[in-house]
Amino acid sequence: MKIVTLLGSPRSQGNSSTIARHIVQAAEANGWTSRSFELNRLTYRGCQGCYACKQERDDCVLRDDLTEVLAAVREADLVVFATPVYYGDISSQLKAFMDRTFSYLVPGYATAEQPSRLSPKKLIFVQCQGHPDEASFADIFPRYQYFFKRQNFTEVRLVRACGIGPNTVDKVPEAVLAKAVETWRELTS
Numbered sequence: 001m002k003i004v005t006l007l008g009s010p011r012s013q014g015n016s017s018t019i020a021r022h023i024v025q026a027a028e029a030n031g032w033t034s035r036s037f038e039l040n041r042l043t044y045r046g047c048q049g050c051y052a053c054k055q056e057r058d059d060c061v062l063r064d065d066l067t068e069v070l071a072a073v074r075e076a077d078l079v080v081f082a083t084p085v086y087y088g089d090i091s092s093q094l095k096a097f098m099d100r101t102f103s104y105l106v107p108g109y110a111t112a113e114q115p116s117r118l119s120p121k122k123l124i125f126v127q128c129q130g131h132p133d134e135a136s137f138a139d140i141f142p143r144y145q146y147f148f149k150r151q152n153f154t155e156v157r158l159v160r161a162c163g164i165g166p167n168t169v170d171k172v173p174e175a176v177l178a179k180a181v182e183t184w185r186e187l188t189s
Helices: 015-029 066-075 092-104 140-150 174-188
Strands: 002-007 033-038 078-084 121-129 153-162
Touching (some): 002 066, 015 121, 015 174, 121 174
Parallel strands (some): 078 121
């Protein structure tokens, strides 16, 4: 089985990345192969709205560092998106990737019974925020969950940590790490 992790934090050792890596360690310990991409270290552009992926291609026409990432996600059984909350949303690094997943949609996706070119996949969405109030930014996951389902992520789970921000790097509570691994186990059993 293959797990692909997209680390959306600009901080290599940030909290969302720490949680995602914990999931990957559990997967690798159980024989999974893994690939991890630190989006902030890659050079790429956002979707150009050219519609080449709907006309003459079945993939994104842009050739940059996301080309390999998009291909890896296509091949994965489970994907982990990890992001801090910046200005009330996912990081710009992850958002640019999300925009490029438009290439996964088939021509006529708006009315297609199966709008995605992806085979069914599972997804864990890791969201970390410095604000301790769980009501704050609770709208992020439901908003993106709609797109995940359109992309054929058939089972999607949230691992959310509130009240841990830049001043608490490497201090992710054990309960959050345990929940992350338990979420992985639930999805893969």
